Amino acid sequence: MTTSSLNPFFIKALESISSKILIADKDLKVIYLNKSAEDFLNTTLEESENQETSKIFTEKPKNDLELKELFENKGHLKRHITTLFLKNNLKKKASFLANFFETEKREKYIIFEFFNADKSALEAKRERRFKGDVITNAFSKVLAHEIKNPLSGIKGSAQLLLNKIEDPDSEEFLNIILRETNRITKIIDQISKKNFQLNQKFLNIHSVLEKIPAFVNSLDRSNISVERDYDPSIPLINADDNLLTQVFYNLARNSIEAIESAKKGTKLIIRTRIIYETFINKTFHKSACLIEINDNGPGIPEDLIDSIFFPLVSTKKITSGLGLAISRGIITQHNGEIDCVSDKKGTTFSIILPIEERSDLLKEEINA
Structure with a gap:
């Protein structure tokens, strides 16, 4: 399918809006992007049509596998403040939402909507x-x-x-x-x-995250699956194993309790990525480790999303007690940040931890 085969009214409507829209087919090839997306992605429809999306924008590591899975599970993919790598070595901080879409003729597409990383x-x-x-x-x-x-x-x-x-x-x-x-x-x-005694050492973050599936099993939640999406290129980070484990257990427990109480949702997804040239607590870092724990539960009410890290916040969909407040304290003491985004399709807790430059050297020494 090409742009010429799209409904003219459909194209005219997309050209008239400020939303940045790109549409890709089942082979992840671009069939359309509107003017707003052209400006945002530093390309044109003529240059992009029939090109793979990874030629237009990508993340590190590439996200092709995640996008192809959308056709299988008919779901959505959400990125909150990521780095997009564009043509001509350009980089841009942005968020995007990728949604699966199927027509009456059973033609399958992914519709991307991009958002600026609004400084204000x-x-x-x-x-x-x-x-x-x-x-x-x-x-x-x-x-x-x-x-x-x-x-x-x-x-x-x-x-x-x-x-x-x-x-x-x-x-x-x-x-x-x-x-x-x-x-x-x-x-x-x-x-x-907020003065936790850190016993820091260089560790593989995935060895800590691998404790989560066993923790979920210990809670006797056989109806909830745990999926991993790890970036194997992440170097060792300097952290306290036990305290990070406590944080991950708190986040997993909150997701599971929300799913159980609302009787909506079936899985947790643990995702890791390297992000480049980012600020953590107003301090610039060349690289950092992003850890996301995502669930497909009921989501957190919009009026509570900014207060969930306060002590003893509790609703029918989230009961954090002191857990999330303690988790924020632990992450802050690691010079990191913890955040949360949520909607009716689920909740994602994001943790960013700095990667010390010498950890790359240490990893090479250990693997030598």
């Missing part, structure tokens, strides 16, 4: 995040104070009893109480001060 929107989002962090910090300190007061009473009483009794079994139980109250106090201090 990003700044507004950072401002909301900053305000949210202020609220979270204040709440965490009050919560820590309220919990530590009774803990101090428990600890003091246990110490007094320990000095008065002579029964070895009772002493053992009291020592357990003292040890556990100290441990809880330490955890509360870490949460309230």
